[in-house]
Amino acid sequence: MRFDGVHYLRWAKEHQGRARYSLTCSNMRPVTLAELGLGLDDVAIASGDPDGYGPLKAVAAEQFGVAPEEVFIGAGATGCNFVAFAAALDEADGGPGHVLCETPGYTCLDDAVRPFGAAVETFTRTYDSGFAIDCDDLRRRLRPDTRLVVVTNLHNPSGAALRPAELAELAAIAETHGCRVVVDEVYKDFVAESANPMARRYGGRMTSVTGLSKVYGLSGLRVGLLFADAAFVRRCYRIVDYLAGSNSVPGDAIAAAALRRRDWLVERARRIAAPALAHVRAHVEADDLLEWAEPPAGIIAFPRIRRPLNTLVLADFLEREYDLGVTPGDLFGLPGHVRLGFGLASPEDLEEALRRFRDGIRSMPE
């Protein structure tokens, strides 16, 4: 195996906390134990369950409409993705083969696939299509040894939602080609399930990954959930035997309590996100140097700047001169854009950050 680095995450960790006004982070404002109606004495320390904390599996199964044996609990969505890639690309099962990832995309996913030795190629979600998936193009890129297709929904960086028709097409590809499709759904619950169904609903090798970091405001818990067929979930737990052995029980116990209040948490998230997105929309529409594919909901957006600027240099310039953090599109594979994350800032800070952004993209020297 080769670990050449998860480049986006390195950049994000190095830049974390540097700017007073930060639009780099894609998390949601944190929830407290008190808001969940929990005291520390309510949190389990020990568990007798060998593969995944039983109460969390049970509530996740109930909330997401799957069977408990279709639930894998991992260390954040990050941990779930890594374990899913290990399970899907296992040499004992004919792997690692070929993997298709989206671009622009959350490149941590591509980077997490590479250590398993798979040949990673990308397919493009274009700005002009509103970052939709062109399934005909995707089909043309499949190889006989393609074992895995990885996408995000909502799309990171643009926030675009997959339409049910796109998901149905992905399921058809998984079925006819015999490959697994992993859909990272960490931002999905900002949008109603009826408009934006989870990938696992389509059965077969369709696999959903989600977590409590984004919509649920519990990024410090490091709890992620994967929903797949029971055989695949068993493989995932066999892989965890090589890692931490199991998740933290207190973390999983808090996650279980949080999911019992899922409706409230989702409502809270949408209540915080909607005015922030409206604020960003008003800003983008009023600024003739910006254009975007407007996301339907959520806490990230990916405007394009109508000036020929190097966006990596721009991000450094804004940090240095404007005390403002934004993430360059280059880290998602699309220079010329920046990703704005607005789930953490107070309304006043968001206003000030956007004001600085408007000034900064004008004053940066070419």
Ligand SMILES: Cc1ncc(COP(=O)(O)O)c(C=O)c1O
């Ligand atoms: C698409 C996507 N997946 C996963 C993650 C990480 O989630 P977690 O904190 O649950 O590991 C992020 C964080 O930015 C993300 O954008």
